[in-house]
Amino acid sequence: MKKVLAFDIGGTNTRLALVNEKFEVEKELIYPTVCGSVDSFLESIKKIIKDLGVDLSEVSAIGAGVPGVVDYKNAYIKILPNVHIQDIPLGEYLKKEFGLDLYIRNDAEVASLAEATLGAGKEFERSFFITISTGLGGALCVDGEIQDYVTEIGHTAYVYKGQVDEYEGLASGTGLVKLAKLNGLDVKNSKELFELIKANNELALKVKKEWLHILTDFIQMIMNSYDPDIITVTGGVTKNADMFLDELREMNKNANIVLCHFLEGAGLMGAAKYAFSQLDK
Numbered sequence: 001m002k003k004v005l006a007f008d009i010g011g012t013n014t015r016l017a018l019v020n021e022k023f024e025v026e027k028e029l030i031y032p033t034v035c036g037s038v039d040s041f042l043e044s045i046k047k048i049i050k051d052l053g054v055d056l057s058e059v060s061a062i063g064a065g066v067p068g069v070v071d072y073k074n075a076y077i078k079i080l081p082n083v084h085i086q087d088i089p090l091g092e093y094l095k096k097e098f099g100l101d102l103y104i105r106n107d108a109e110v111a112s113l114a115e116a117t118l119g120a121g122k123e124f125e126r127s128f129f130i131t132i133s134t135g136l137g138g139a140l141c142v143d144g145e146i147q148d149y150v151t152e153i154g155h156t157a158y159v160y161k162g163q164v165d166e167y168e169g170l171a172s173g174t175g176l177v178k179l180a181k182l183n184g185l186d187v188k189n190s191k192e193l194f195e196l197i198k199a200n201n202e203l204a205l206k207v208k209k210e211w212l213h214i215l216t217d218f219i220q221m222i223m224n225s226y227d228p229d230i231i232t233v234t235g236g237v238t239k240n241a242d243m244f245l246d247e248l249r250e251m252n253k254n255a256n257i258v259l260c261h262f263l264e265g266a267g268l269m270g271a272a273k274y275a276f277s278q279l280d281k
Contacts, residue, residue, distance in 0.1 A: 001021055001022070002060050002279070003018055003020045003026070003058050003059055004060055004061050004062065004063050004275040004276060004279075005017070005019075005049065005054075005100070006018075006062075006268050006269070006271040007045075007065065008065055008107065008267035008271055009033060009064060009065065009083075009107070010067055010082075010107070010133065010134060011035075011067055011080075011082030011083060011134035011135055012134050013031065013032055013033055014030070014031050014033045014034075014044070014048060015030045016029050016049065017029075017268055018052065018054050019268075019269070021276060023118060023272060023273070027054060029048055029052050035083045036083075036084045041083065041088065042093050045093075045094070049098065056098055056099075056100070059100060060275075061101045061275045061279055062094055062098075062100050062101070062102045063103050063104070063110070063272050063273075063275025063276075064090070064103070064105075064110075064271050065107035065109070065110035065267045065268075066105075066106065067080060067081070067135055068080035068081055068082075068152075070105055070106055072104055072105050074091065075090060075091020075092070075101075075102040075103070075104050076088070076089055076090070076092075077104070081135075103274055103275045103278040105146065105274055106137070108137035108138050109274075110146075110271045110273070110274045111139070111234070111262075111266035111267045112127065112139035112140065112270065113144075113273050113274055114269040114273050115127060115141075115232040115260050115261060116129070116141030116144055117273060118262075118269060119232065119269075120258050120259075120260055120261040121229075124228075124229035125142065125143055125229055126230075127140070127228060127232065128140050128141075128222055128231045129141070129231075129233075129260070130218075130222075130232070130233045131235040131266075132172060132173065132215075132234075132237040133234075133235035133237065134173055134174055135154055135168050136168040136171050136175065137152070138154065140226050153222075154171075155167075158170065158214065158218075160214070167214065167217075167218045173189070173235070173237050174189075176190040176207070179210060179211055180203075180204075180207045183206055185204060185206075185207055190237055190240075193207060193208075194240040197240075211244075212244060212251060215248060216248070216252055219231065220252065220255075223252075223255055228256075229256065231255050231256060231258070232258055232259070232261075232266075233257060233258070234259065234262070234263055234266050235264070238259060238260075238263070245257070245259070
């Protein structure tokens with residue numbers, strides 16, 4: 001049975017798993033993502049592969065999803081904004097260290113692929129994936145194929161209170177902290193904000209209302225631009241979905257919004273799916 005190593009590299013954590021062609025996770029590790037240095041980042045990737053402790057002779061390739069801009073044809077990362085590094089020759093490095101080919105895409109793209117082919121979107125022609133986590137990302141799959149033209153959609157400009165920002169800067173998990181501050185509330189992270197929302201804090205409820213309007217603008221931009229049949233949503237912020245998902249659906253009645261089948265595992269499963277799909281070509 002074919003097996004691949006699958007990376008889901010985020011702005012906060014890096015996950016690695018050994019996945020077989022039945023899409024079963026046989027072994028998995030999660031480490032904090034090393035930020036700020038290309039060399040240290042590459043060393044951390046090598047370390048987690050070694051620490052996973054698998055027989056690499058059983059591994060056919062490595063798949064990866066990363067939160068940034070990728071030259072996927074050359075397995076080269078141009079920039080990882082939330083990791084604060086750029087110009088990362090990851091494919092070349094892994095080939096040299098382990099003799100394995102790397103198949104890499106933007107993290108939202110591979111997660112979209114997982115949901116479109118194995119998850120909540122598999123019965124639909126046009127499936128759009130959104131992650132609301134450290135960053136805000138999205139990607140479109142049509143007939144089970146990644147579409148290249150929506151990478152880094154979270155960095156689309158957005159005007160809020162007369163100031164130009166980005167959707168990610170206001171609606172992601174980290175963006176919620178900034179949005180709260182702009183509305184007179186200081187919180188350390190989105191978890192603290194949702195605790196205040198749960199406690200019916202007046203300012204926190206106001207921030208939530210503002211956030212849902214920004215997310216609605218984001219979703220309507222997606223609906224108008226890409227006309228998806230389904231929008232699948234995941235990311236750390238969706239751990240609090242019981243406090244906002246029904247309202248978000250009510251505000252976007254023209255959109256079929258569901259939680260991802262794989263939840264926060266969509267990126268990992270998508271990295272594996274992408275690697276297997278490239279091996280089959």
